[in-house]
Structures are given as C-alpha cells and as structure tokens.
Amino acid sequence: MNLASSGPRCVLMLPLLGACALCASVQATTPTDASVPGPVPGARIGAEYVRQIGRLAYIWAWPMVNLHNRRSALKDVAEAGLMGGIVPVAPNNQLSMLRDYVEPQERLVACPNQDVVYGFGILSLEAEPVVIQVPDFRGRFWVYQIGDQRTDGFANLGAMYGSKPGFYLLVGPKWRGARPKGVVKMFRSPTNLGYVIPRVFVTDDPVDKQALQPLINQILAYPLSQYDGKMKTKDWSQIPKLPSASQGEEETRWVVPEKFFDQLAQVLDELPPLHGEEAIYASVRAVLDAAAKDPKHKEELKQAALDADEELVAPLFQFRNYGIPLPNNWTTVDNGAAFGVDYFTRTAVAKSNIFVNQNAETKYFYQDLDSSGERLTGYERYTVTFAKGQLPPVKGFWSLTLYNEHHFFAPNELKRYSVGTKSKELRYNADGSLTLYVQADPPAEDKRSNWLPAPESDFSLYLRAYWPQAPIVNGTWTPPAVVRLE
Secondary structure: OOHHHHHHHHHHHHHHHOHHHHOHHHHOOOOOHHHOOOOOOOOOOOHHHHHHHHHHHHHHHHHHHHHHHHHHHHOOOOOOEEEOOOEEEOOOOOOEEOOOOOOOOOOOOOOOOOOEEEEEEEEEOOOOOEEEEEOOOOOOOEEEEEEEOOOOEOOOOEHHHOOOOEEEEEEOOOOOOOOOOOEEEEEEOOOOEEEEEEEEEOOOOHHHHHHHHHHHOOOOEEEHHHOOOOOOOOOHHHOOEEOOOOOOOOOOOOOOHHHHHHHHHHHHHHOOOOOOOHHHHHHHHHHHHHHHHOHHHHHHHHHHHHHHHHHHHHHHHOHHHOOEEOHHHOEEOOOOOOOOOOHHHHHHHHHHHOOOOOOOOEEEEEEOEOOOOOEOEOOOOEEEEEOOOOOOOEEEEEEEEEEEOOOOOOOOOOOOOEEEOOOOOOOOOOOOOEEEEEEOOOOOHHHHHHEEEOOOOEEEEEEEEEEEOHHHHOOOOOOOOEEEOO
C-alpha cells in the first residue's frame, strides 16, 4: 500500500482518541484532566478497535521505542569506544568521540555526514544529572545536539547561540537541585532518556584535521558526581574497538514490530505525556491491558504493528513522502527537533534520518527526484548548478551529500560522499556559477573536481545548511534543480 492510500486510515483513527488530545486550544475549554473519566478497566472492547488503536500507537510511539531500544542495546557498554571500530558509543551518561569523518560502513544511524567530527552519548537522567564540557573552539563551527526521548531538542548549545566554553549541566524532569558553582548554564530535559551528539566542522585538509585533535579531546560528558570544576581531557585515539551490533546494508533495526507492544508499556512509564496527550496514554494503556489478559487481543495488536510498519511507517523512509514541498521537487521540514504533537513528521524523520538538529542549527533539504519528477538513479547523469551568488547562505557551512537507497554512503573510488564548504578543489564556471556532476561514471577530466559519485542504483541527495541565514529560514532561498542530462 502506498502512503497516499494509507494516510486516510491513520487520520480516521484520531477520533478514537479524542480530537482534544491533539489541540491545546480546544483542550483549554474542557474540564480538568482529573475530572475526565477514562476507559473502564476490564470492559470488553472489539477486535477492530484494538487494531485501530494499535496502528495509531505504532506510528505515534515509534520514535520513543526507537530511543528506548538504542539505550537498551548500549546499556552494557563498559567504556567509551568505537563499535566495530567505526561508531562512537559509551556507557549511559557519557559520550565517545570520533577523530575524523565517519566511515561509510557505519549502519547505526542513517544519513550521517562527512563534514563534521561526531560524538555520541545516551542520557539516563533518572540516575543523576550529566555535565557536558565545551572547549574553546576558536572560531570553528560547532554544535552539540541534545535531544529527549521524543527526538525534540531541549538545549541550545553551539556557535549559533554564542555559547561560551565551559561546563553545562543536563538534568531530568524531576531533579531539584541548584546549579553547581562553575557551571555556565543548566538545561532541563522533559524526559529522562535522551542523547547528546557533538558535531565539530572540519575540512578535508589533513592539517585542519590535526589542528582539531586537542579540541575534541576536551569534549566529554560525565555524571555530576564526577564534576570537580576542572576541565578534563581524554585521548580519543586510545579508545578500544568494541563488537558491532550492525548487520547488512540497512540501518540497524531499532524497532521490531513483533516486539513493539511488549515494549510499549515500559516506554509509556518512562516519559510523562505532553499536555493534551492524556487521552492517548489512557486509550493505549487500556488496549495494552486488554491484550495482556486476552491472547486474541495480543495477537491483534501484533498484527496491527506488522501492518502499520508496512503501510504507515515504511513509506516514510522515502523523503518524497513527507515534509513541505519546495520548487524542483525538493522537500524540507520546518520543525526539526521541535515536533511536539506533529506525530507524522516526527516518525517520518525518525524513520528516514533520525537525530536532526533544530532549525536554528541546521536546515535540511531532501531530494529523491530529478527536475522532471523521475526517481534519481545511477543509470542516469545529472547536474546541480548554483547560480553566481546563490550558494546556500549560511554562517556555518553547507554540503550536498549523496546516499544510496539505504540512506548510507555509496563506496566509490574517490571516497567522496559529499561536496560543499569543506571542498577546496571545486571549480567554478566562467560566469561565477558552480555546477556539480552527479553520476556513476566519471565525467570529463576537467569536471572531476566537481563530481559527486553515484551508485548504480537509486539514490537520494541531501543538502545541509548549518547555521542558516535568513533567506533559508524564511524560505526565499531553495536548492537548485537536479537536471537529468539527455
């Protein structure tokens, strides 16, 4: 089933949970939550109701279950290291750092980029607050993405915010303590489970990469109990290689439909409802309770998860199936990491390219199609031409990345997976414009500096604008067409 045909079924499920649960302005006129009765425990419910609530619960809670399972998979990591020698992982409430671009074999997170040095850590703030160290990046672009279990950002920490070097504190929703002496600022997460992903820009120049090393050695996260007011350092070149959990060519399967409803009750216990979500929680819990008592309902929920995964969530992997349409078949989202109750977009982004930054930090543009609406494929050749003065207007950096059909890098002879600000070898046309050549086979020798190699399969293009300026934010600048050559 395609997305167009599955979408209305999801919309029809919303009345089952009450429109007021999704509209704060309407809810403001209703009685208080404590006075509104919910489902009666033990009452009979119909099979179709179980299936419909199950379908909605699946698309609604998919990102939260995703984060829950990532934390579960990493909970036994003994020390900061590189999973498979590639992906930074660490015990909860710590982080691990790369020292260079992420390798193309990475499969834990779809749509990585090769413009930054990454770090990664899972937060479990119910244990205790976490201290984040920020070194003096000396004018280099940087941002720490810090998000909650719903993949919404809750901390503004980066070059675009004018953040100062020093110590920052991340606390959970129920923590009640004073900001320790020496801590610049404290950020409160609405959920105990979260994540921190430092990104620091670096060019292809080996000299630049070497200059970055002393700075990233000061990027650390650790529990508040280890804080002493002194900047700690760690030599990230000395961390161990850990066993890998990833297999195959696709992103690690963090949400398994057959297990989804066995995990959902625990996920609901992990995070409080957003204002207005009480009806959703009550209805879903009632169905989970019924399934726990009746094997038939349990089987109906399992089938609902399988159907919803295929019909509702799987199509969202394709960028063209969600977001705001732009000229030349590009799409974007205007609420990255600030999804709130936009459940559709939240799950779509989590499925296709989870861990996006907030809009003030990064603007993303997605492309599956050429200018005529045909699917991008390595069996064709394309150009992308930025007119003179029309490169993405950013204060940080921009890049155009190519991903294969699984949203990962496609190995190529140049080991080139993106071009942009970092690419000092790009050649401009006589009129000042910049033409990029996107194709599987090499272009003419005088164009090879501007070649973005494609696989011999379907692929997608992905334009990042870090620290976007006003024309990108207000929508007056959009990416140029991807033109198929005849």
